[in-house]
Amino acid sequence: MKKTLMAATFALAGAASADAQEIQVFPSGASPSVTADPKNFSGQVIIDLPVPSSVEAPASLGLVNFAPGARTAWHTHPVGQTLIVTAGKGWVQRDGQPRQDIKPGDVVWIPAGIKHWHGGTDTNAMSHIAVTYVRDGQNVDWMELVTDEQYADR
């Protein structure tokens, strides 16, 4: 059953091979970009998820584009997350601490269980690659949105 589901998902994703034990190249643009769920993100956020979830890697991979003012909700990760900033100017903030500036080429390590958010600055878009480690099928625990007051309070 699992094998059938995996094969179907690969076929949908247009992957190079339906064999999970082969090297798989997922060409740029093969999967459509998606608009982030407004339950978990504020503002305009576009996400590319180039690797089908059927690929049994220890992390999921997302390419995330935040418009100015856009940001994630508060959240934690069960294992942790690595961000690689690729464009623009952004912020990352742990609950109760000052926010930190992030710029292209910076790499951010967010350990498990730390309540935080990340996004663009008030004036600039920001893009990052997110490597989010998975445990028991989960890679994030979403909490409440970052309010405009919280976002403005720096």
Place this chain on the structure above:
Amino acid sequence: MKKTLMAATFALAGAASADAQEIQVFPSGASPSVTADPKNFSGQVIIDLPVPSSVEAPASLGLVNFAPGARTAWHTHPVGQTLIVTAGKGWVQRDGQPRQDIKPGDVVWIPAGIKHWHGGTDTNAMSHIAVTYVRDGQNVDWMELVTDEQYADR
């Protein structure tokens, strides 16, 4: 003892915080680029390792720049590796199979235990981000170099 070693490594790396349970921003360029070991790479290969190995993430992160003709040795990974191609034009090849072209924005999933190599083409440089999953402190098993004859045989 472990804590002392970790603190020392963080101090050397100039990381934002010596507390492994904080969000850590590793600024672009904070760690010097290194020349790849010629035992495991052919040609000119420059690697950035922005995250100190003391960070207890499930994967290591490398930014790898291959000159034209440069490539890894044959190797396998104990858990697997995800490549995100960021520039140029490259090749990835599993032992015994045709090589595949890779270009910026492509994502490559290499499952555990598959003998393969990757690098630039004969005419073009290629850069990729490598997310290499770690088990028991190991993320790669190096084998013999890719000979000029193997590299030319396409």
